[in-house]
Amino acid sequence: MAFSLSFFVYIAFIHPGVDLKEVPESAVAEADQAVAGEGSAPAEEKAVDVSTVTDPWMSSDAMIAHGAKVYKTNCSICHGDKGMGDGPAGMALVPKPRNFVEGKWKKSSTRIDLYTTIQKGLEGSSMAAFGHLPKADRWAMVHWIRSITKNKKDLSDKEVEEFAKSAE
Structure with a gap:
């Protein structure tokens, strides 16, 4: 307990912090790419309008490439990066998020x-409305x-x- 309190006081009040001028430009660029998840995406894929x-x-x-980006931003937290219903936020939801790959639909x-x-x-589930998206x-x-998905009907x-x- 004493160590934790001492560490907190040191970080909050004594430590000089990080001078952002000392961070190399290349490290900033790499971090930006990692956060955006666009590391090696082709230029034409990045520019889809x-x-x-x-x-x-x-x-x-x-449209599929753009959909993957929109999905990653809005849906992967619950449905998982690959659409298997295994996203980190989805683990606590009841019922669990849909596994799109499996293709069992309500x-x-x-x-x-x-x-x-x-x-x-989707009423009766944790699936929120995304009508605010274009x-x-x-x-x-x-x-x-x-x-x-494995189970497509159209x-x-x-x-x-x-x-x-x-449609709206």
Whole structure:
């Protein structure tokens, strides 16, 4: 106890701190890349602008790549980095977060059902609504989730287009 108190006093009041001018620029750049998780991503993947996509309900490599980034930022904390329902925050949730790879769905795995779940959340679960995200980001996450799942069902592109044009 005495050691802990002494250590706290030293750190809080006596230690001179770190002079950020002493930190090498290369270390700062490496840390920024590690935090962003973009270490070796190709330049074209970094520059995807889905806001210009006119039909975000249609899957493409660019939409899937963007969906992976949006997913990592918003969903991986519960669903895990690879979508297996094993994220650190998800361990304490009841029911556990969905394992997207396994593909056992409460509704189904159509683009419309996934979009609606992302937009409105899922009643009776810890799945929060992400309707605050731009439409293109929500569609991109739908495409990424469908790219990793084993159990895909879908409607025709025309049905999805009609839904998408009227969806919030």
